[in-house]
Amino acid sequence: MTPHIPEPSAPLLAIRGLSKAFLGVQALDGVDFTLRHGEIHALLGENGAGKSTLIKTLTGVYRRDAGTVALEGREIAPRGVEEAQRLHIGTVYQEVNLLPNLSVAENLFLGRQPMRFGLVDRGAMRRRARAVLSGFGLSVEVTAPLGRFSVATQQIVAIARAVDMSAKVLILDEPTASLDAQEVAVLFGVLRALKGRGIGIVFVTHFLDQVYAVCDRITVLRNGRLVGERRTDELPRLDLVAMMLGRELEAAAHRIAADPAAHDDADTDARPPLVRFRGFGRARSVEPFDLDIHPGEVVGLAGLLGSGRTETVRLVFGMDRADQGKATVDGRPVRLRGPREAIRLGFGFCPEDRKKEGIVGELSVRENIILALQARQGWLKPIPRRRQEEIADRFIRLLDIRTPDAERPIQLLSGGNQQKALLARWLATEPRLLILDEPTRGIDVGAHAEIIRLIERLCADGMALLVVSSELEEIVAYSRRVVVLRDRRHIAELRGGEVTVDRIVSAIASEPASSGSEGALA
Amino acid sequence: MTLPLSGPPPGLRRTGLLRSLPQYGALAAVLLANWLLFPDFFSIRLQDGRLFGSLIDVLNRGAPVALLAIGMTMVIATRGIDLSVGAVMAIAGAVAATMTQAGWGLPAVLAASLGAGLLCGLWNGLLVALLRIQPIIATLILMVAGRGVAQLITEGQIVTFVSPGLAAIGSGSFLTVPMPVVITAALLAVTALLVRATALGLMIEAVGVNRLSSAGAGVNTPVVLVAVYVWCGLCAAVAGVIVTADIRGADVNNAGLWLELDAILAVVIGGTSLLGGRFGLLLSVVGAAIIQAMNTGILLSGFKPEFNLIVKAAVLLAVLLLQSPVLTLLLPRPKGARPVSAPLKPAIQPAKRESGSVKP
Numbered sequence: 056m057t058p059h060i061p062e063p064s065a066p067l068l069a070i071r072g073l074s075k076a077f078l079g080v081q082a083l084d085g086v087d088f089t090l091r092h093g094e095i096h097a098l099l100g101e102n103g104a105g106k107s108t109l110i111k112t113l114t115g116v117y118r119r120d121a122g123t124v125a126l127e128g129r130e131i132a133p134r135g136v137e138e139a140q141r142l143h144i145g146t147v148y149q150e151v152n153l154l155p156n157l158s159v160a161e162n163l164f165l166g167r168q169p170m171r172f173g174l175v176d177r178g179a180m181r182r183r184a185r186a187v188l189s190g191f192g193l194s195v196e197v198t199a200p201l202g203r204f205s206v207a208t209q210q211i212v213a214i215a216r217a218v219d220m221s222a223k224v225l226i227l228d229e230p231t232a233s234l235d236a237q238e239v240a241v242l243f244g245v246l247r248a249l250k251g252r253g254i255g256i257v258f259v260t261h262f263l264d265q266v267y268a269v270c271d272r273i274t275v276l277r278n279g280r281l282v283g284e285r286r287t288d289e290l291p292r293l294d295l296v297a298m299m300l301g302r303e304l305e306a307a308a309h310r311i312a313a314d315p316a317a318h319d320d321a322d323t324d325a326r327p328p329l330v331r332f333r334g335f336g337r338a339r340s341v342e343p344f345d346l347d348i349h350p351g352e353v354v355g356l357a358g359l360l361g362s363g364r365t366e367t368v369r370l371v372f373g374m375d376r377a378d379q380g381k382a383t384v385d386g387r388p389v390r391l392r393g394p395r396e397a398i399r400l401g402f403g404f405c406p407e408d409r410k411k412e413g414i415v416g417e418l419s420v421r422e423n424i425i426l427a428l429q430a431r432q433g434w435l436k437p438i439p440r441r442r443q444e445e446i447a448d449r450f451i452r453l454l455d456i457r458t459p460d461a462e463r464p465i466q467l468l469s470g471g472n473q474q475k476a477l478l479a480r481w482l483a484t485e486p487r488l489l490i491l492d493e494p495t496r497g498i499d500v501g502a503h504a505e506i507i508r509l510i511e512r513l514c515a516d517g518m519a520l521l522v523v524s525s526e527l528e529e530i531v532a533y534s535r536r537v538v539v540l541r542d543r544r545h546i547a548e549l550r551g552g553e554v555t556v557d558r559i560v561s562a563i564a565s566e567p568a569s570s571g572s573e574g575a576l577a
Numbered sequence: 578m579t580l581p582l583s584g585p586p587p588g589l590r591r592t593g594l595l596r597s598l599p600q601y602g603a604l605a606a607v608l609l610a611n612w613l614l615f616p617d618f619f620s621i622r623l624q625d626g627r628l629f630g631s632l633i634d635v636l637n638r639g640a641p642v643a644l645l646a647i648g649m650t651m652v653i654a655t656r657g658i659d660l661s662v663g664a665v666m667a668i669a670g671a672v673a674a675t676m677t678q679a680g681w682g683l684p685a686v687l688a689a690s691l692g693a694g695l696l697c698g699l700w701n702g703l704l705v706a707l708l709r710i711q712p713i714i715a716t717l718i719l720m721v722a723g724r725g726v727a728q729l730i731t732e733g734q735i736v737t738f739v740s741p742g743l744a745a746i747g748s749g750s751f752l753t754v755p756m757p758v759v760i761t762a763a764l765l766a767v768t769a770l771l772v773r774a775t776a777l778g779l780m781i782e783a784v785g786v787n788r789l790s791s792a793g794a795g796v797n798t799p800v801v802l803v804a805v806y807v808w809c810g811l812c813a814a815v816a817g818v819i820v821t822a823d824i825r826g827a828d829v830n831n832a833g834l835w836l837e838l839d840a841i842l843a844v845v846i847g848g849t850s851l852l853g854g855r856f857g858l859l860l861s862v863v864g865a866a867i868i869q870a871m872n873t874g875i876l877l878s879g880f881k882p883e884f885n886l887i888v889k890a891a892v893l894l895a896v897l898l899l900q901s902p903v904l905t906l907l908l909p910r911p912k913g914a915r916p917v918s919a920p921l922k923p924a925i926q927p928a929k930r931e932s933g934s935v936k937p
Contacts, residue, residue: 374793393792394792394793394794394795395795395797398795404793406793411787411789411790412789412790412793413790413793414787414790415782415783415786415787415790415791415794416786416787417782417786417854417855418779418782418783418786418854422779422782422783426779426783426791426794426795426796427794427795429776429779429780430780430791430794430795430796430797431795432776433776434775434776434777434780435775435776436776437774437775437776437779438776480794
C-alpha cells in the first residue's frame with residue numbers, strides 16, 4: 056500500500072439531501088455530508104442534532120426518506136450494518152459491540168474465520184490476528200478473552216476488525232467517551248495511521264479539544280439540519296461553539312437577570328459556604344474541582360453535552376463516589392458515600408433522566424412525593440396515611456401539579472408534572488441544597504416558566520441550589536455564579552456581571568492553554 | 578379524596594375488593610366445580626375436637642404452598658424470584674427431624690430449623706443485593722445445593738422420629754382448626770402487619786418498580802432486598818417443619834419438591850406481577866387455595882394425579898393470557914379505565930390491573 060493516495064475525482068462518500076422523519080418529527084432535513092479519502096471528519100452537534108440518525112441512516116439501520124448516498128461515485132443503499140460493512144463502511148460504537156467472552160482473535164474474525172477441511176483453522180486465525188493487530192501497534196495475547204483488556208484495547212480491536220474487513224469508511228461513534236487521556240493518545244495514533252492509508256474517518260464526539268487535536272474537517276448539525284462544513288484550521292473555537300449552540304453572538308444581548316440582587320455577591324460571599332469541595336473528582340468521570348455553594352444562592356453548571364456537568368452533580372450527591380478530594384458541610388468534613396448520606400446532610404437531587412432514575416412509575420403521586428422523606432425517617436417510622444395525604448395535597452396545590460388526585464400512578468402524568476412531583480419529593484424533606492440536573496428538559500412551556508419561578512423562590516427562601524442546564528439564557532437568568540465545564544474539567548467560574556450568555560459561550564470555546572488561570576478564581 | 582374529581586368517577590378507583598375480584602371469582606368457580614362433582618364437598622364435621630371435611634383438607638394441604646407464597650410474594654414484588662424455597666423446606670425438615678431424633682427439645686429444634694431458613698434467606702439476599710447476581714441464578718444455586726445440604730444433615734437416610742410435640746405442629750389442631758392452617762393464618766397476619774403497618778411495604782414496591790429511583794430517593798435498597806429473601810427463607814422453613822412434622826420424618830429427596838413452582842404460580846394467580854411493584858399477600862394465599870382446591874378436585878374426581886399437572890398448566894396459561902398486554906389490547910376495555918395519554922411502553926403494567934375489569 057502506498058502512503059500517498061492520489062485524489063480521485065469523486066469524494067469517498069457523498070451524502071446529498073438526506074432526510075428522515077420519525078412519527079412526524081423531522082430528525083434529518085436535507086443534510087449534505089462529504090467525506091474525502093484520508094481525512095478525519097468530525098460530526099458535531101448537541102443533543103437531538105441528528106448525528107446518530109445520520110450514522111444509522113448511512114449504515115442502513117434506518118431507511119432514509121429522501122436523499123442519495125454515493126461511495127466513490129457509486130450510489131449505495133445498505134439495508135443493515137452487515138451490508139454496509141460489505142460495502143466498505145465500518146462502524147465502531149461507544150460501547151464496544153464485540154463479544155467480551157470470546158478471544159481477541161475470534162472477535163477479529165467472527166463470521167469470517169479462516170477455514171480448513173470445513174473446520175475453523177485456529178492456528179491460521181491466531182497468526183492472522185497477530186499480524187493484523189501488530190499493524191495497529193497492539194501486541195496482546197490474541198487467545199485471551201477480549202473482556203480482559205481495557206476499553207481502549209477493545210476499541211482498537213473493534214477498529215482493526217472493521218478496517219480488516221476492507222473498510223474504506225470508518226465511523227467512530229464517541230469512541231473516546233470512556234477512555235483516559237493516555238488511551239485517547241494511543242487511539243489517535245491509530246486514527247492518524249489509518250488516515251495515511253487513505254481511509255476516511257467520521258468521528259463523532261463531544262470533546263472539542265479532541266476535535267482540534269485530530270480532525271481535518273468539521274461538519275456541524277443542529278436540529279436535524281446542516282449548519283455548515285469547515286476546515287478545522289479555519290474555524291475558531293468560538294465560531295464552532297456558536298454553530299453548535301445556534302447563537303448569533305453579536306445579537307445576543309448582554310443579559311443580566313431581572314433581579315440584580317441575585318447577582319450581587321458582596322454579602323453572600325462573606326458568609327461561610329454551606330458546602331465546600333476541594334480537589335473533588337473521580338477518575339474517568341470528572342477532573343478534580345473546587346466548588347463552594349452558599350445558602351440562598353443558585354450556582355449554575357454550564358457546558359456542552361458530555362462536558363462533565365452531570366458527572367459533577369452525581370459526585371456531589373454521592374450517586375458516584377469521588378475517589379479524591381475533600382467535601383465539607385458547615386465546615387465539617389463529610390464523606391459522600393451514597394445518596395443516603397447526602398440526604399441526611401440535607402441534599403436533594405432531581406436527576407436528568409427522570410424516567411429511569413427519578414420517578415417510581417407505577418406508584419402513586421402521593422407515594423412518590425413522600426418517598427424520600429419516608430426513606431430518611433426509616434421504615435420503622437411510617438408517615439401516617441393522613442399525613443401523607445396532607446403533604447401530597449399541599450405540594451400538588453403549591454406547585455400546581457396537574458393530576459386528578461394524589462393516587463394516580465405518576466407515570467400517567469405529563470413530563471412537566473412528573474418533574475414537579477419530583478421537586479415536591481425533595482421539598483418535603485426541606486433540603487438545604489437542592490441539585491437539579493436539566494430541570495426543564497422535555498417540559499412544556501408553561502411548566503417550564505413555573506419551574507424557573509420556583510427555583511428563584513426557593514433561593515430567596517435561603518435554600519442553596521446547584522443547577523445544570525443546557526439552556527444558557529435560563530442559567531443566566533437565575534444563577535448568581537456559573538461554573539463552566541469543558542472536557543470533564545471545570546474551566547471557569549463566572550460571577551455577578553460576568554454571568555452572561557456571551558461569557559459562557561466564550562469560556563466554553565476558550566483554548567485549553569488559556570484555562571490555566573481559573574484556579575485562582577475558585 | 579379531598580380533591581374534586583374532574584376525571585374518572587370515584588367508582589373507578591381501584592379499591593381492594595374490585596381489584597381482587599378475579600381471584601375470588603376463580604376460587605369460587607373452582608369450589609363450585611368441586612361441589613357439583615361432590616355434593617359433600619362443603620360438609621364439615623367435628624370429630625375428636627378437630628374439624629374434618631374436603632374444604633378443611635384444601636386449607637390444610639394448601640398450607641405449605643400458602644406459606645411459601647407469602648414469602649415469595651414479597652420477593653417477587655422486588656422484581657426478584659426465589660427458586661430455592663423447596664430446597665429450604667428440605668433443609669429445615671432435615672434439621673428438625675435429625676435434632677428431634679438426637680433427643681433435642683422442641684424449642685431448640687424449632688429455633689434451629691427456622692434459623693436454618695433465615696440463614697438460607699440471608700445467603701440468597703446477599704447474593705442478590707450485594708453481589709447483584711440475577712435472582713433467578715442466585716437462588717438456583719441454593720435450589721441445587723440445598724437438597725445436598727439436607728442429605729448431609731440426614732446422612733442420606735430418611736430420618737423418622739417420635740415426638741408428640743413436633744407431630745402436633747403437622748397434624749394437631751388449635752380450637753378445632755388444623756395446626757398448619759392456624760400457623761399459616763398467623764404468619765400471614767404477622768407478615769401483613771410487618772409490611773403494612775410500617776413503611777416496608779412501600780419500600781418493597783418502590784424497589785421493585787424502579788431500583789435506581791428508589792436508591793436515589795434514599796431507600797436502603799440492599800437492606801430491603803436482603804430482608805425479603807430472609808423472610809422468604811423463614812416462611813419456607815416454617816413450611817418445611819410442618820411437612821416434616823406431618824409425616825413424622827424427613828424425606829429430603831421429596832420434601833417440598835417442585836413446590837417453589839406452585840408458590841410462584843400462586844403469587845402470579847394472586848395478581849402480583851413478575852415485573853415487581855404492587856403486591857397482595859392475601860391474594861397470593863387465595864392463589865395457593867385455588868391451586869389446592871384444583872388438586873383436591875382432581876383427586877376426588879378419580880382422574881389420574883398426572884392430570885393435575887396439565888390442569889395446572891392450563892390455569893396458568895389462562896391467567897397469563899389475561900395479563901398479556903397483547904390480549905388486553907384486543908379485548909374491549911371499560912371507558913376511562915386508562916387515560917388516552919398513557920404511553921405505549923408501560924402497557925404491560927396497566928394491563929395486569931385491568932385484567933380485573935376485562936375478565937368475562
